[in-house]
Amino acid sequence: MSISIVIVGSGPSGFYVAEALIKSEADVTIDIIDRLPTPYGLIRGGVAPDHQSTKRVTRAYERTALNEKVRYYGNVELGRDISLDELRATYDAVVLTIGMPGDSKLMVRGEEKTGVIGSAAFVGWYNGHPDFSRLAPDLNSKNVVVIGNGNVAVDIARVLVKTPKEMTEADLPQHVSNAIQASPITDVYMVGRRGPVEAKFTNVELREMGNLENAAAIVDPSDLPEEVTGDWSNRDRRLRERNLESLKGFAAETRDGKRKAVHFTFYAKPVEILGDEKVTGIRLEKTTVIDGRAQGTGEFWDIECSLVIPAIGYALEPVQDIPFDENTGTIRNVDGRVEEGVYVAGWAKRGPTGVIGTNKPDGKAAAEQILEDIGSGTKPGRDSFEARLKSREVRWIDFAAWQQIDAAEIANAPTGSPREKFVTTEDMLSLLSNSSS
Numbered sequence: 339m340s341i342s343i344v345i346v347g348s349g350p351s352g353f354y355v356a357e358a359l360i361k362s363e364a365d366v367t368i369d370i371i372d373r374l375p376t377p378y379g380l381i382r383g384g385v386a387p388d389h390q391s392t393k394r395v396t397r398a399y400e401r402t403a404l405n406e407k408v409r410y411y412g413n414v415e416l417g418r419d420i421s422l423d424e425l426r427a428t429y430d431a432v433v434l435t436i437g438m439p440g441d442s443k444l445m446v447r448g449e450e451k452t453g454v455i456g457s458a459a460f461v462g463w464y465n466g467h468p469d470f471s472r473l474a475p476d477l478n479s480k481n482v483v484v485i486g487n488g489n490v491a492v493d494i495a496r497v498l499v500k501t502p503k504e505m506t507e508a509d510l511p512q513h514v515s516n517a518i519q520a521s522p523i524t525d526v527y528m529v530g531r532r533g534p535v536e537a538k539f540t541n542v543e544l545r546e547m548g549n550l551e552n553a554a555a556i557v558d559p560s561d562l563p564e565e566v567t568g569d570w571s572n573r574d575r576r577l578r579e580r581n582l583e584s585l586k587g588f589a590a591e592t593r594d595g596k597r598k599a600v601h602f603t604f605y606a607k608p609v610e611i612l613g614d615e616k617v618t619g620i621r622l623e624k625t626t627v628i629d630g631r632a633q634g635t636g637e638f639w640d641i642e643c644s645l646v647i648p649a650i651g652y653a654l655e656p657v658q659d660i661p662f663d664e665n666t667g668t669i670r671n672v673d674g675r676v677e678e679g680v681y682v683a684g685w686a687k688r689g690p691t692g693v694i695g696t697n698k699p700d701g702k703a704a705a706e707q708i709l710e711d712i713g714s715g716t717k718p719g720r721d722s723f724e725a726r727l728k729s730r731e732v733r734w735i736d737f738a739a740w741q742q743i744d745a746a747e748i749a750n751a752p753t754g755s756p757r758e759k760f761v762t763t764e765d766m767l768s769l770l771s772n773s774s775s
């Protein structure tokens with residue numbers, strides 16, 4: 339009998355597990371479930387809307403989804419519609435590729451105030467993720483503070499300051515685009531505890547900030563060292579040297595007639611979010627880096643703003659009966675094995691690091707482990723799974739239904755943009771109901 343495998347989560351790591359299983363030519367059936375109707379995880383809901391070329395990787399995932407061994411079940415959530423125990427009883431192998439959907443905490447006084455919105459939520463909002471479609475962040479502010487010195491912080495700053503023309507080819511939902519363009523935002527402060535050498539930007543993303551139509555990239559030249567020092571691998575040193583070069587270019591730039599600016603604010607530690615219930619500003623403390631760690635100097639200053647976006651990392655909330663590792667914040671596992679018949683790959687295994695391609699070897703490893711551990715299938719698999727969903731009246735979205743949603747989004751696209759996203763599950767389901775009636 340075929341080995342029946344269910345992959346929970348249709349982001350890159352889920353698709354890389356499926357791809358590796360197909361390539362192995364083993365006798366397998368592969369079901370991929372996702373809590374959202376739409377597939378592709380952070381490729382749809384995280385990768386920046388103006389970086390469409392990065393999103394093209396989904397074409398390969400689409401080929402995988404259309405393989406005869408694979409079925410897609412969107413709008414099915416582990417923990418809501420089905421439990422891990424039920425999946426284990428139904429499938430020979432369960433692979434958890436659920437990513438890290440939540441925000442890491444800032445751990446700063448006042449972070450519960452209205453107007454502190456973590457990057458998972460904010461990015462989800464501008465990418466039309468149904469969980470955040472009603473977020474309505476208060477953009478009525480001249481200044482926005484983004485905390486973090488990585489690519490996600492850069493993405494957020496860029497999306498807030500690009501002109502409508504620069505965003506023409508993006509798939510920002512119309513209501514988000516209108517809200518950003520109508521806002522008085524002129525200055526985005528990107529705040530990092532440590533210095534430019536420690537920052538985690540990749541150079542392509544950083545360089546792009548120096549070439550924006552109506553936004554200057556501004557750095558205090560006194561924050562930039564002459565050269566990169568410290569104990570880095572050759573690869574890391576080269577990246578840091580390139581970043582330092584780019585930042586030196588920004589330091590020479592003044593506002594130069596541009597209406598907006600992104601301020602790279604290094605050596606600054608958030609110490610308090612100001613305001614009563616709503617954010618009115620943030621208090622920062624100047625730092626100095628000693629042995630790679632940022633230490634406060636006792637010099638403080640405030641930035642007035644109504645929106646603070648921590649982009650400092652991601653977290654996985656414990657899901658129902660899934661073993662959780664408190665120390666790493668990931669699903670507890672030994673090299674990807676969770677417990678008998680249960681595997682993990684991608685961010686849920688490694689934590690929120692690396693690029694899309696980093697998930698590929700992970701997916702391959704999970705596929706190899708499954709085929710090593712399980713000789714042939716003994717569990718009922720797909721039919722039993724579908725019967726259970728039907729008995730619970732779970733309305734799942736198969737891949738053909740997703741393709742209908744996809745086609746409708748493409749058909750609704752404003753000129754130049756690849757698509758106008760549906761941002762609620764209800765809208766997607768009613769599209770499907772209307773087209774089948």
Ligand SMILES: Cc1cc2nc3c(=O)[nH]c(=O)nc-3n(C[C@H](O)[C@H](O)[C@H](O)COP(=O)(O)OP(=O)(O)OC[C@H]3O[C@@H](n4cnc5c(N)ncnc54)[C@H](O)[C@@H]3O)c2cc1C
Binds near residue numbers: 373380
């Ligand atoms: C804002 C942002 C921008 C990024 N930009 C880039 C970039 O430009 N280039 C690049 O190379 N990398 C980028 N990355 C990194 C890249 O997106 C990740 O490496 C990759 O998406 C991780 O894949 P994953 O499959 O582990 O998780 P995810 O992509 O998060 O996929 C997890 C999937 O599991 C589903 N799920 C979660 N819980 C459940 C449940 N209980 N039941 C069913 N399904 C569930 C989710 O809906 C989701 O579809 C970015 C990341 C972020 C956050």
